[in-house]
Amino acid sequence: MSKKPLFQRIALIGFGLIGSSLARVVRRDGLAGHVCGCARTDKTLAKARELGLADSFTTDPAKAAEGADLVVLSTPHGVYRAIAEAIAPHLKPGAIVTDVGSVKRAAIRDVAPHLPAGVHFVPAHPIAGTEHSGPEAGFEQLFADRWCILTPPPGTDEGAIERVAELWRRAGMTIEMMDAGHHDAVMAITSHLPHLIAYTIVGTATDLEEHLKSEVIKFSAAGFRDFTRIAASDPVMWRDVFLNNREAVLEMLGRFSEDLTRLQRAIRWGEGDVLLDLFTRTRAIRRGVIDAKQA
Amino acid sequence: MSKKPLFQRIALIGFGLIGSSLARVVRRDGLAGHVCGCARTDKTLAKARELGLADSFTTDPAKAAEGADLVVLSTPHGVYRAIAEAIAPHLKPGAIVTDVGSVKRAAIRDVAPHLPAGVHFVPAHPIAGTEHSGPEAGFEQLFADRWCILTPPPGTDEGAIERVAELWRRAGMTIEMMDAGHHDAVMAITSHLPHLIAYTIVGTATDLEEHLKSEVIKFSAAGFRDFTRIAASDPVMWRDVFLNNREAVLEMLGRFSEDLTRLQRAIRWGEGDVLLDLFTRTRAIRRGVIDAKQA
Structure with missing residues (x-):
């Protein structure tokens, strides 16, 4: 890939429809120097490996987040808090954490309080989907010409917001800023x-x-x-x-x-x-x- | 048209999505010796004439039904009874009346009692549609590979049922017989x-x-x-x-x-x-x- 990567190391946590589609975009455009993929089950992880969705793989979110400059949560909302708590001690200063969930006030409630100072949380909602689920269901064009809504709380680091916005622009989305509520x-x-x-x-x-x-x-x-x-x-x-x-x-x-x-x-x-x-x-x-x- | 027409004279009453699509099929395949088109308003009638959806045109259902061997009601249900009453004295013995509505018990209730003896009512529901309305919205392929449900009351003339079934088969539909309720x-x-x-x-x-x-x-x-x-x-x-x-x-x-x-x-x-x-x-x-x- 000749393009300069947007991030040195991205941790993709969750390989459902959204996570696996984003992984395909990241690989296609060389948006990361290294992608570490993380799934809860060995089965999903094996499928992600088979599809070549990341450079390295783990079922431990903490290991995935280690050294990452971007962590993307693409899991069901119910495990947000547990993952935030698990990765928090392993995040490097200046790291950005983002998510792709459909509910944004609760994302801020369940993730932000657990992250250490100096780590930026930029809640995001790429509005795209199909009725299909899982790593095989993803495809590069899922996000093309669709909206991505960012809902950073007041005071969120502008540079971090812009880097997350750029990630989704590269996926083909148009960015909209909005209050989480x-x-x-x-x-x-x-x-x-x-x-x-x-x-x-x-x-x-x-x-x-x-x-x-x-x-x-x-x-x-x-x-x-x-x-x-x-x-x-x-x-x-x-x-x-x-x-x-x-x-x-x-x-x-x-x-x-x-x-x-x-x-x-x-x-x-x-x-x-x-x-x-x-x-x-x-x-x-x-x-x-x-x-x-x-x- | 080299094919033998199914009916000598068809009266098409109503040029909405369904009526105008059926008209197109009838014209395409030469299913009628003569098609008389009937619409409530001069505006719709002018549009139907412009689109060549029938051979002759009238706003009077009684005139349209005169001498027809098939009358097709493609109007909203609310005017069924008034049309049945209006056409009844003008129907020839052995004529078939059918409709295309989405409600079949009420169709039998509102049409059958007003028809003279010797005229056959065969209620039909071609299950096809789009969100568009009016004579311009119709198209020949609307019915292709879809279901048409016939709900003739017990005792309905078998020959009449078969002729209506054949009309919709020619439009590309598969026939299903069902109790109206x-x-x-x-x-x-x-x-x-x-x-x-x-x-x-x-x-x-x-x-x-x-x-x-x-x-x-x-x-x-x-x-x-x-x-x-x-x-x-x-x-x-x-x-x-x-x-x-x-x-x-x-x-x-x-x-x-x-x-x-x-x-x-x-x-x-x-x-x-x-x-x-x-x-x-x-x-x-x-x-x-x-x-x-x-x-």
Whole structure:
């Protein structure tokens, strides 16, 4: 690789869809002098090795973080705190720790207090994904032309923020800076609630009487299919999202439930005007999505 | 056209997405000796004429039905009864009336009693669609490799059923016979509830505070986007679906709401095992959808 690496040594902790895709980008563009890959299980680590996703491998986050100038947490949120505690004594002064999780206030709560002074935590959320999981599911182009939101707390080292931003720019992303709480509220409605609803309706279908259930799959193209794709996303990751963005999800879910109850009542009492009014208004948002080139 | 037409004279009433797509198929394959197109407004009729979707045109369903051996209702459900009443005196003995609507018990309720003896009603539901509406939105391939469900009441003329089945086979569809009530229950969970939920969440987003709303569109690719597409479907058609499949939709909506409330409680009280269990089970349905080649 002729390009100058962005980092001397990167520790990639976690080889799911995001972690393994980032690893592919880092290798492709030579963004690191050395990549140490870390996974919890020997099985995942063996797969990452087979795919050539790093230069060295370990199941010990502390060893991975040793001497790294960048540590990337790409694990489910539930293990953030344990990893932060494990790596803290091994981080060198000036090291940057970042993550890729979908909940940012909790990331700051669970990681920042455990890091030593002189180590910089830059919370990040590359908004990209598919319904597939694991090291084989990753691909270089996952991040291309997508948003990456950074939510560094006030006072975070500007140089560290810029280096994390540059990493994601190299992956093809556009950087957006945001307050962590605002990020969590935006994601609650754009991502977390849609996933919760999709999981729910697919669950409702799973519990159907047998004579209906087989038909549901057969005729899923009528609308249900799109929900099954969303509801095939990684279970552990999503459990941790809901447990850690509780307040914002419950707030949006409350609003959604009120609105759904209103429609339920309109259907029961034959109030066609209530339905027509809503169904007409929702088209405007679709036009907004198309105009914003997000369709 | 060298092929022998299936029908001497077809009356196509309604030039929305389905009606105009069927018109294109009928013209392409020469399935009718003469096609008379009927739309409610002069504007739609002019557009249908411009697109060459029929041989003759009228805004009067009775005139369109005069002498037809097949009448296809492709209008919103809400006008079925009025059209049935209007065309009844003008239908010739042995004529077949069919429809393309998403609700079949109500179609039988609103059409059959008004037709004269000797005229055959064959309720049909070609399961195909996009989020676009109107005569310009139609295309020949809309029906290719999709299901068409026929729900003729017991005693319906077998020859009439077969002729309607053959029409949709020519459009590329696979025919499935089903009891109307069963059809409505299956569609309530596979199509109607998904649409209702999508409309609801997009409505919830529409009502957000301004500082959140613009972000929702910007970051819609995180999951919300798929719902905006579904919620851009034709408002009048969908109003009529919910008003006319009330019992089945309310039944499925009740189950969905119970399941959602259970998840809400699990999130509030941090019951990760409840979430993980559901999120794991829903993957099985996705595999079923993929195995059934409906993904």
